[in-house]
Amino acid sequence: MARERELIRGLHNLRPRHWGSVATIGSFDGVHLGHRAMIAQLNQRAQARGLPSVAIIFEPQPHEFLSVEKAPARLMRFKEKVQALFDAGVERVLCLQFNETLRSLSAEAFVRRVLLQGLGIRHLVVGDDFRFGCDRSGDYRLLQTMGAQSGFTVEDTTTLQVRGARVSSTRIREALQQGDFELAQTLLGHPYRITGRVVPGRSLGRQLGAPTANVRLHRYRSPLVGVYIVRTTATDGRALVAGCNEVDGVANVGFRPTVEGADARPLLEVNLFDFSGDLYGRELTVAFCHKLRDEEKFASLDILKARIARDIEEAKHWLALNAHRRE
Numbered sequence: 001m002a003r004e005r006e007l008i009r010g011l012h013n014l015r016p017r018h019w020g021s022v023a024t025i026g027s028f029d030g031v032h033l034g035h036r037a038m039i040a041q042l043n044q045r046a047q048a049r050g051l052p053s054v055a056i057i058f059e060p061q062p063h064e065f066l067s068v069e070k071a072p073a074r075l076m077r078f079k080e081k082v083q084a085l086f087d088a089g090v091e092r093v094l095c096l097q098f099n100e101t102l103r104s105l106s107a108e109a110f111v112r113r114v115l116l117q118g119l120g121i122r123h124l125v126v127g128d129d130f131r132f133g134c135d136r137s138g139d140y141r142l143l144q145t146m147g148a149q150s151g152f153t154v155e156d157t158t159t160l161q162v163r164g165a166r167v168s169s170t171r172i173r174e175a176l177q178q179g180d181f182e183l184a185q186t187l188l189g190h191p192y193r194i195t196g197r198v199v200p201g202r203s204l205g206r207q208l209g210a211p212t213a214n215v216r217l218h219r220y221r222s223p224l225v226g227v228y229i230v231r232t233t234a235t236d237g238r239a240l241v242a243g244c245n246e247v248d249g250v251a252n253v254g255f256r257p258t259v260e261g262a263d264a265r266p267l268l269e270v271n272l273f274d275f276s277g278d279l280y281g282r283e284l285t286v287a288f289c290h291k292l293r294d295e296e297k298f299a300s301l302d303i304l305k306a307r308i309a310r311d312i313e314e315a316k317h318w319l320a321l322n323a324h325r326r327e
Contacts, residue, residue, distance in 0.1 A: 003052055005086045008094045011118045019120040021092070022046035023054040026127065027061045027169070030075035031084035033189050034160040034167035039088045041157055042125045051122060052091040056114065057081065058098040065098045073221040075169055080195050094119070107138025111146050124154040162187060176223045179291040191287040192224075194268060195235065198279040212252075212269040213279045215286070222266040225254045229290040229315045232270055235283040240275060247272045250308075250315045251286055254295035271312065290318055 008014060024042045028035050039055070046053035059078055064071040076084065082093050096102060096114070105113065110133050115121045124143060132138040143154040160167045167187050175184040176192060184192045196215035213232075230251040234240055240247045249272040255265075270286055292311055298304040 003091050005090075006092045007082055008092060010095070010097060011114065014094075014118050018092070021052050021054045021119050021121055022049060022123040022125070023056055023094075023115065023119060023121045024125045025056040025130070025132065027063075028055065028057055028081055028085060029061065029169040030172055030188060031081060031088060032167055032169065032172060032187050033162065036088050036189065037160050038125060038127060038157045039085070039090055041155075043089045045123050045125060045155075046091070049122060053089070054092045054094055054119060054121075055085050055090045056094045056096065057085075058102075059095050060098055062098050062103070065103065069221070071221075072170065072173060073223040074219045075172060075192075075223055076194075077196070077218055104134055107133025107142055108146065109133075110138065111143070111150075115152070116150055121152050123152060126154065126156055128156045128159055130156070173223050176288075181288055181290060191231075191289065193285050193287040195283060195285045196268065197283045198281065200280055211276075212271050213284060215268040215270070215284060217253075217266045217268055219266070222253055222268075224288065225266070226294045227252050227292045227311055228288050229292060229318055230270060231287045231289060232272055233285050233287075235285055238282075240272065247275060248315070248319055249273050249275075250292070250311050251288070252295065271308075273312075273316070290322075292318075 008018065022042060022045045024038060026035070026038075039053075042053050042055075061071070061074070064074075078095075082095075085093055102110075115124065124147070126140065126143065128140075130140060140154070140156055147154045163183075163186070165171065172184050172187050172192075175181075175187065181192060194215070194217070196217065198213045199216055200214070228251050230249050232240065232247050232249055233245050237245060239245050249270055251268060251270045253266060253268050255267070268286065270284065292314055296307070298307060
């Protein structure tokens with residue numbers, strides 16, 4: 001019998017009914033093919049034991065807490081990650097606030113407080129390079145020792161390789177930065193995409209002849225900056241244009257350097273081809289297909305307007321030439 005999916009925020013929200021589980025731990029940024037192989041193993045072990053599967057994640061991600069704005073760009077927002085974990089079959093997600101208190105926990109204290117006292121785990125699945133605890137002092141051997149003492153078992157997973165190299169969030173970020181969307185899609189198992197809610201803007205796109213839907217990214221950094229060809233869908237399933245819920249377009253991800261008073265945080269602006277209407281408040285998923293150019297600062301809005309028109313023309317030409325890839 002399938003259990004209801006549940007997001008648990010913090011150890012203080014754990015209840016007696018959460019006791020006893022099969023768990024895994026990680027950042028899971030991107031929930032890529034390597035992560036999903038681990039989750040598949042997690043789910044198999046949980047089903048065999050008749051226990052719920054739990055993914056333990058952290059917010060902010062540890063490297064964001066430790067390095068702040070020098071941390072690598074996030075592949076996905078917290079909400080997207082939780083949904084992707086549920087979609088992969090995880091039944092519960094336990095999100096721990098990563099702060100100085102958690103950072104300072106020894107590996108042994110983390111096992112006792114989180115895994116034993118908090119969740120009462122029966123089995124743990126971890127990556128083959130998993131390290132944890134203060135100064136990353138905990139490893140697989142420590143987990144085996146503590147498991148034997150405390151009544152839980154532990155197993156690692158084999159690193160998934162694609163095209164002769166390890167599947168990782170770092171490799172996906174590098175592929176995106178290089179504009180290699182085909183490789184990013186191969187490693188993710190789907191096109192790289194961003195989901196977010198449309199918010200009111202300054203209607204500048206309309207003045208420039210290309211009305212845009214504005215989506216705030218809510219991240220320190222974006223793995224993408226520039227102008228891209230995209231395919232957009234509405235997560236509510238309602239048609240965006242005349243009976244169709246998939247619409248091609250051009251998107252700018254960045255900081256709008258030509259616009260005075262632009263936000264210091266990245267913004268996703270999407271121009272949907274042949275669309276007219278109001279998208280405020282609707283949630284969109286934007287899938288990235290091809291990079292047109294880097295973001296630029298133009299001498300005037302008139303020059304920017306001409307460049308946007310050219311971007312749209314180039315995008316439609318690329319889409320026509322690559323229509324066979326999208327059938």
